[in-house]
Amino acid sequence: MMRSLPIVAALAGLLPAVSVAADKADEAARAAILKLVPQATIDTVEPAPMAGFRQVLLGGQLVYVSDDGRYLMQGKLYDAASRTDLTDARLGKARVEKLKNIPASQLLSFGPDKPKYKLTIFTDIDCGYCRKLHQEVAEYNKLGIEFDYLFFPRSGIDSPSFKKAVSVWCAADKKAAFTAAKGGADPAPLTCDNPIAAQFQLGLDVGVDGTPAVYAPNGVKIGGYLPPAQMLERLQQLEAAKSGT
Template structure:
């Protein structure tokens, strides 16, 4: 709470120095720290007049006045009747959801079950990861609950690892679902990883989106949940009745 109040206080100091006539887009050209230009990805307004969200290409978020003279490095909260709302986290979740939604279905390994899913989980996985294997054993249960699972590749030991090669083999297989399931059961793929596969791109995207290990579960609202989570708890997080 002390940190939160400090951030809110600093935000007030930023507002005191705002040049309200400035154009916020200028931040993309003039934003500098220690005399060096900082690569900016996006600049967005916030609910606080004169304070702008500056998302850097590195993935970090700052809050700045229109001229980049004053800024806060931290998280922005809204103090509402229902409690404190982390606006920074909401924006990060929305960005994560947007980036993942842009990945074509042809570049995912999808387990939907029968019928129209009630919810979709996107999971960064590694076939050599024990807890990824444990989660994969629960996929039929999740499917019966109406929860689809869409896998993305994240070789946890890096792109030069044996896991990365196996993931490439999975994505190059004629039957990805079957090959991935076999690999999760310890049966290494035998087909060559000779196709134009997205494993490296998905690995780098995962790093940018905050993935640090596997499994990394992304909920439909973009929230990132690290590690294995049992089916009934996942259903509760999705607001679903596990019994259907």
């Protein structure tokens, strides 16, 4: 009579096949993306929350590719049972990884002494809603919300907005120059070593497609302008969802 293999040995025998299948699915996903966009830079390929698909991070976006590489989907993936936006949750983790190493010296921060929430905001000097957001910064601060600004001149490197951002950065009092520029004053033209181009590229890397681009501490994109009370409410909702309450 043939003896049954021990469970551990049986499982060990299955592992190489599973690994090979996963590798093939990863390669199929990569090939599908590069066939459509040959110049694409793929950050990661990993199993998607739904069976039969991989999820691919590239350029601040998340797409889903079937394990055979035939089907590609772009859009929001929700867990209906938990009412969770799985796409934004995964993108949030990726954004946190990209944003966490920015030194405080490269941020323009406006906040209370002991903020409860810190928002990362990509901003453009000439953006109307960016200006409206900053004009109300004192109200957000009273609610315990800190703004940590990064520059994202939407018209690109060497544009007038880009040069204004450089001038603000090079001013003797950066925060005062920033606030004046947000009020409509043209900053005095200045140049110096600055992080503006690097911040613009970082914005592209995390998927900024408009300004103000407001990100919660967990990397979730809140969106653009929200009035102070609504911004606080949104942050409280995200906090409650994280704690499961």
